[in-house]
Amino acid sequence: MKILFYDTKPYDTEAFDAVIGDFPDITIDYLKTDISEKTATLAKGYDAVCLFVASDVSTRVVELLSACGVKLILLRCAGFNNVDLEAASRCSITVMRVPGYAPEAVAEHAMALAFAVNRHLHKAYIRVRENNFSLSGLTGFNFAGKTAGIIGTGKIGAAMCRACRGLGMKVIAYDKYENPALESIVEYVPFEQLLKQSDLISLHCPLTEETYHLIDIEAIERMKDGVILVNTSRGALIATEDLIRGIRQHKFSGVGLDVYEEEDENVFENREDDILSSSVTARLLSFPNVIVTSHQGFLTKEALEAISRTTLENAEGFMKGTADRANLVTL
Numbered sequence: 001m002k003i004l005f006y007d008t009k010p011y012d013t014e015a016f017d018a019v020i021g022d023f024p025d026i027t028i029d030y031l032k033t034d035i036s037e038k039t040a041t042l043a044k045g046y047d048a049v050c051l052f053v054a055s056d057v058s059t060r061v062v063e064l065l066s067a068c069g070v071k072l073i074l075l076r077c078a079g080f081n082n083v084d085l086e087a088a089s090r091c092s093i094t095v096m097r098v099p100g101y102a103p104e105a106v107a108e109h110a111m112a113l114a115f116a117v118n119r120h121l122h123k124a125y126i127r128v129r130e131n132n133f134s135l136s137g138l139t140g141f142n143f144a145g146k147t148a149g150i151i152g153t154g155k156i157g158a159a160m161c162r163a164c165r166g167l168g169m170k171v172i173a174y175d176k177y178e179n180p181a182l183e184s185i186v187e188y189v190p191f192e193q194l195l196k197q198s199d200l201i202s203l204h205c206p207l208t209e210e211t212y213h214l215i216d217i218e219a220i221e222r223m224k225d226g227v228i229l230v231n232t233s234r235g236a237l238i239a240t241e242d243l244i245r246g247i248r249q250h251k252f253s254g255v256g257l258d259v260y261e262e263e264d265e266n267v268f269e270n271r272e273d274d275i276l277s278s279s280v281t282a283r284l285l286s287f288p289n290v291i292v293t294s295h296q297g298f299l300t301k302e303a304l305e306a307i308s309r310t311t312l313e314n315a316e317g318f319m320k321g322t323a324d325r326a327n328l329v330t331l
């Protein structure tokens with residue numbers, strides 16, 4: 001099987017090259033450019049394309065891939081909200097993903113963001129580098145003894161529940177389906193109650209029609225004053241304009257975002273010389289109690305190794321007709 005990789009970064013090449021030897025029937029060509037209507041036709045002659053989280057796999061792109069003879073879209077990520085699944089099904093293209101790779105990688109990044117905004121590490125780091133050893137404005141609060149509210153308790157949310165519990169927090173959670181593995185450490189509560197009682201709220205549910213703008217101004221106004229909000233899941237779970245309003249109303253001690261609504265043009269690109277066309281990201285970055293990272297929750301050695309191995313196992317399974325059904329993305 002010949003696979004064309006789009007949007008390849010050095011850490012992708014390193015991780016896939018390290019495991020490709022175990023898959024003798026697969027060859028990979030790497031492209032730096034991401035997939036688009038202009039670049040989809042480069043896939044002519046390939047059996048599969050491998051794409052990442054910000055790739056725009058629109059109807060037209062799927063149709064172009066189909067015309068090139070591509071039969072398989074391999075997502076080297078968990079989320080698939082960027083793929084037109086209806087078009088893929090119509091064009092008989094199989095879509096596969098990596099649903100659960102090192103969930104602790106993302107949970108630990110969520111925790112890192114929570115710690116960083118709580119203890120103002122982003123400001124402390126800059127101050128000390130400038131020989132400013134003042135502590136004014138750096139007061140945080142102890143997580144121990146406080147309440148963590150986890151929205152979505154699948155693989156990553158469960159890891160976050162365990163991490164919060166390990167810090168001595170009370171853990172409450174909201175999910176459509178309770179996770180029996182968390183029975184002894186988590187109390188499931190209605191969404192409203194989670195908003196009202198949590199000192200730290202961390203989002204770990206997928207982006208769906210139902211969860212789009214789950215955190216809007218009504219939800220924000222129901223939260224405790226001084227709450228910390230962390231989103232490592234998908235940007236559109238939060239209505240950004242409402243978030244900005246909430247920040248201006250001094251609702252939050254801190255906000256940590258690994259994902260945000262406008263990220264698609266930014267993620268993994270160096271845009272330091274660009275004049276950005278919208279002010280939303282710039283406004284978010286202007287607040288002293290907000291930390292934004294660029295969708296790096298997955299970026300640990302363990303997660304990259306798991307992603308590369310599972311992606312190639314998905315390709316092999318597709319070829320042999322033994323694909324792991326849990327990794328298939330269907331309508």
Ligand code: NAD
Pocket residue numbers: 078079099100103106151152153154155156157174175176177204205206207208210211232233234258259295296297298299
């Ligand atoms: P998962 O499928 O194991 O868990 C998702 C949980 O959300 C499930 O328990 C599900 O029941 C729950 N859920 C679904 N709809 C809900 C709703 N309407 N309200 C409340 N809960 C709901 O997924 P996961 O592996 O834990 O990943 C969670 C999300 O993390 C992914 O969807 C993806 O968007 C994001 N993610 C981010 C990164 C990153 O680098 N920042 C990396 C991987 C995944």
